[in-house]
Amino acid sequence: MSQYYLPVGMRYSTLEERKQFYTQEFNPQKAAEWFSGGLGRTKFAVIIGRHTKIYPEKYKQDASTTIIIDEYKNIEDVRQQILEFLPEAVYYDRNLYDQNDNKISQELAFDLDPENITCPIHGTLADKMKRKQGLSFCEVELEMVKKETIGLYDFLETRFSDVRVVYSGRGFHLHVLDQKASLLSSEELLNLAQQAKQLGFHIDEWVTSGEFRLIRLPYSLNGLVSRIALPLRKDEIESFDAVHDERCLPQFLGKEVTF
């Protein structure tokens, strides 16, 4: 039983399902293509079972740890390491590093999560936290967060030229891939985040401000909801149906999601 309430059809993935997904379905080439400048020294990370408490027994001690994958030969090797851990979540580090592991720059990203939305049914994030339902969300919130994503996309497009959106399994991530965005100082980033907030967008500051460097890897499995992180075109957001869209449904769900 999942501890959180989620839209119908969304649930935790089992270890066996994670294994099936990363063996048969995950497309490492597509994931690699996300990095238009090549993988370079991109670091990946996994969290095995922090929220789901589902983990291989041998990794019990590390179930909640963020495990960094920074030694690999190629993307196929990354996939093999993911298969070893069978994690609930796979991320990449938005920092770009040079040969000596010094940070060169950081990809700008915004996180729009449904739990931050004040829901007519479930209330504010504070209300949800009080009920220990901070990670829960519903379809009303999902619809509302879609509208916010489109609005923030519009706002970012007036300043940047390469903005991408990814459905994360919960809410949406906006990635700004312009080089000039990655070189903004922390003060400039904070200003940008504040401007967005003043315009009424509820974004998670920790992604924007760069303190939390990890962001979900596109095409990976979100094991909290059994959905595939899916890049979308801007014009697809409005009609996007996270509960039913086949592109984000892993095969193991089979007929569980009824139409």
Ligand SMILES: [Zn+2]
């Ligand atoms: Zn709600």
